Amino acid sequence: MINFDDDLARRLAREVIDLGIDPVEALEEGLAKALREVGDRFGSGEAFITELIAAAQAMEAGAEILNEEIVRRGATRKSIGRFLIGTVEGDIHSIGKNIVTTMLRASGFEVVDLGVDVPTGVFVDKVREFKPDILGLSALMTTTMTKQREVIEALREAGLRQGVKVVVGGAPVTEEWVKEIGADACGLDAGIAVQVALSLMGRKPDA
Amino acid sequence: MPRLRFLSSGDIEQITSASLEVLEESGVMVKNQSALRLLQEAGCGVDNEVVQFPPELVEDSFKKAPSSIELHARDGDKHHLVGDDNVIYNPGSAAIYFIDRDTVEMRRAESLDLVQLVRLVDALEHIHAQSTAIVPSDVPEGISDLYRLYVILKNSTKPIVTGAFTKQGLIDMRMMLEAVVGGPDELMGAPRAIFDCCPSSPLMWSDVTCQNLIDCAESGIPAEIIPAPQMGATSPVSIAGTLVQSTAEILSGVVISQLTKPGAPVIFGGSPAAFDMRYCTARLGAMEAVVAACASAEIGKHYRLPTHAYLGLSDSKAVDAQSGYESGLGITFAALAGVNVVSGPGMLACENCQSLEKMVVDNEICGAAYRLMDGVFTDAPALAKEIITKVGPGGHFLAERHTRENLRKEQYMPSDVIDRLTPESWRKSGSKETTSRAKETVDKLLEEHILVPLPRDAERRLDEVFKGILKRHGIPMSRIPLEI
Numbered sequence: 001m002i003n004f005d006d007d008l009a010r011r012l013a014r015e016v017i018d019l020g021i022d023p024v025e026a027l028e029e030g031l032a033k034a035l036r037e038v039g040d041r042f043g044s045g046e047a048f049i050t051e052l053i054a055a056a057q058a059m060e061a062g063a064e065i066l067n068e069e070i071v072r073r074g075a076t077r078k079s080i081g082r083f084l085i086g087t088v089e090g091d092i093h094s095i096g097k098n099i100v101t102t103m104l105r106a107s108g109f110e111v112v113d114l115g116v117d118v119p120t121g122v123f124v125d126k127v128r129e130f131k132p133d134i135l136g137l138s139a140l141m142t143t144t145m146t147k148q149r150e151v152i153e154a155l156r157e158a159g160l161r162q163g164v165k166v167v168v169g170g171a172p173v174t175e176e177w178v179k180e181i182g183a184d185a186c187g188l189d190a191g192i193a194v195q196v197a198l199s200l201m202g203r204k205p206d207a
Numbered sequence: 208m209p210r211l212r213f214l215s216s217g218d219i220e221q222i223t224s225a226s227l228e229v230l231e232e233s234g235v236m237v238k239n240q241s242a243l244r245l246l247q248e249a250g251c252g253v254d255n256e257v258v259q260f261p262p263e264l265v266e267d268s269f270k271k272a273p274s275s276i277e278l279h280a281r282d283g284d285k286h287h288l289v290g291d292d293n294v295i296y297n298p299g300s301a302a303i304y305f306i307d308r309d310t311v312e313m314r315r316a317e318s319l320d321l322v323q324l325v326r327l328v329d330a331l332e333h334i335h336a337q338s339t340a341i342v343p344s345d346v347p348e349g350i351s352d353l354y355r356l357y358v359i360l361k362n363s364t365k366p367i368v369t370g371a372f373t374k375q376g377l378i379d380m381r382m383m384l385e386a387v388v389g390g391p392d393e394l395m396g397a398p399r400a401i402f403d404c405c406p407s408s409p410l411m412w413s414d415v416t417c418q419n420l421i422d423c424a425e426s427g428i429p430a431e432i433i434p435a436p437q438m439g440a441t442s443p444v445s446i447a448g449t450l451v452q453s454t455a456e457i458l459s460g461v462v463i464s465q466l467t468k469p470g471a472p473v474i475f476g477g478s479p480a481a482f483d484m485r486y487c488t489a490r491l492g493a494m495e496a497v498v499a500a501c502a503s504a505e506i507g508k509h510y511r512l513p514t515h516a517y518l519g520l521s522d523s524k525a526v527d528a529q530s531g532y533e534s535g536l537g538i539t540f541a542a543l544a545g546v547n548v549v550s551g552p553g554m555l556a557c558e559n560c561q562s563l564e565k566m567v568v569d570n571e572i573c574g575a576a577y578r579l580m581d582g583v584f585t586d587a588p589a590l591a592k593e594i595i596t597k598v599g600p601g602g603h604f605l606a607e608r609h610t611r612e613n614l615r616k617e618q619y620m621p622s623d624v625i626d627r628l629t630p631e632s633w634r635k636s637g638s639k640e641t642t643s644r645a646k647e648t649v650d651k652l653l654e655e656h657i658l659v660p661l662p663r664d665a666e667r668r669l670d671e672v673f674k675g676i677l678k679r680h681g682i683p684m685s686r687i688p689l690e691i
Contacts, residue, residue: 090415091413180344
């Protein structure tokens with residue numbers, strides 16, 4: 001995985017299963033640990049986001065096989081939390097959202113991705129339906145970030161705001177904006193987004 | 208005039224033919240029904256909103272578009288030619304933050320900031336066009352695009368670079384422009400504003416921006432097609448690959464525009480950024496972004512289209528050495544590349560913040576860039592052989608008529624924003640650094656500059672239209688800051 005090789009990650013995952021190693025342990029002690037290592041290198045400036053994402057994708061490739069085995073054995077891997085994410089209405093930029101989604105999944109979150117240009121009403125309906133712990137609203141443009149406020153207001157009107165933490169993300173987003181629109185936090189980049197999500201779930205980022 | 212070239216004609220040939228292949232093979236996603244209908248009728252393959260463009264259609268389209276545009280001042284008394292190697296600088300657009308004039312902190316931008324910015328730009332000699340540079344947070348969101356235009360029309364005579372946030376926004380803004388100039392026919396022949404219509408990289412048109420593009424074409428409003436690829440993230444990490452992609456994105460827009468109305472004015476724009484792999488930020492002040500923007504304009508010139516680039520802005524969050532260096536590079540390179548419309552002055556924090564102090568510093572850089580464009584005059588008076596002989600060894604040129612007559616042409620004289628004092632007089636005048644000199648200049652210009660008011664009948668028509676729009680949006684006048 002540190003070599004960013006999806007095929008290798010899959011092959012090793014199969015080998016691990018063949019060797020009779022506990023898939024939950026392989027996932028948490030193997031894959032997750034390797035991702036943390038790349039994450040640490042990213043944090044210290046040795047690795048760049050392109051490597052972090054490639055590592056997270058390799059992890060997902062390996063995790064998919066391990067997860068199948070976990071399910072087959074009737075065991076469970078506890079999800080850290082439920083995360084609903086999408087890019088707000090009028091904005092069709094997906095990159096920030098996709099990076100965050102990959103990183104969250106790799107970190108053990110169960111993520112539902114609503115895609116781009118998501119109408120405010122759809123966010124509200126899906127929050128009601130999926131009952132996420134955290135809702136992530138992405139906006140790249142200064143002209144569409146105002147929709148983040150609209151979604152938060154709509155959640156409030158629907159009586160759903162109390163039950164969900166709202167994280168806003170995107171190039172123009174700041175802490176000041178978070179306060180202004182009544183969000184809970186902002187994930188300024190993919191690395192921070194995961195840490196923010198973990199801390200909103202009451203976990204230490206390095207746990 | 209000195210000209211900068213990054214690309215040989217062979218390079219341009221390779222890039223543009225790769226773009227045509229991308230348009231034909233990968234295609235472009237178009238999320239607008241009217242455009243899809245037009246494209247299908249013109250022989251494009253359309254599959255699930257992804258449009259494949261036959262190369263002949265693309266070639267046919269850019270040939271129909273005009274190679275230059277006359278952009279008129281508000282009162283129709285003068286105009287700028289957008290084309291050839293002419294360069295027009297205008298402020299970077301749509302910042303939501305503003306460097307507070309007193310605390311020097313970055314905060315949300317408000318309507319008063321916009322009013323001051325527009326008045327300042329009206330006063331600045333080397334910034335030839337206004338832009339709707341700020342999205343004010345104290346104005347209802349549904350009309351903040353057109354409120355910005357309203358402020359400009361009331362406070363400045365300079366032509367405008369703008370854009371709409373919604374489909375209706377463009378229609379409303381067009382009505383406002385028509386009100387000022389007298390009607391649709393008057394506007395059609397003499398556009399006062401350029402509208403930005405931005406595809407989303409990689410290879411997509413949103414419903415709104417695509418409809419804006421179509422509506423511009425229909426009313427003869429120049430549309431500036433500006434892809435904003437982030438190299439390494441939303442376009443290839445290589446500059447050449449980014450050019451292949453962004454050229455395809457622009458050409459797809461040119462086709463849509465020309466199918467709507469042959470001969471509609473379009474501008475070959477660009478806002479390339481280097482995606483910073485450490486902080487996940489779009490770096491518009493990066494050298495790679497400057498090179499990509501200039502090279503993209505070379506491709507635009509190859510197609511004989513007017514060109515645009517986002518240059519002269521900085522990723523710095525303060526008016527400082529970085530903002531000076533990055534903006535200076537962008538403004539200078541844009542001049543050397545002959546980019547026709549250059550958006551960026553005043554802007555900080557990628558494309559997110561405006562500063563009046565930076566605007567006056569950038570104005571100086573723009574002034575110097577115009578001098579750069581003049582290069583070396585080599586006519587007989589400039590060669591000055593007779594004067595050299597006349598003055599002779601050991602003399603001086605200060606008292607010569609030749610010096611007086613050629614001084615203003617040969618030397619660009621910056622304002623006091625640029626320090627040229629002796630060390631001693633600099634100390635005596637308070638040892639002021641750039642930012643404090645810039646602040647004083649802003650104060651002075653805002654106090655002294657005399658605005659040319661909108662002619663009475665034009666103002667009445669504009670107010671009527673604006674009130675009508677507010678009424679339709681159900682927004683009471685009391686919610687609009689009108690002390691403008």
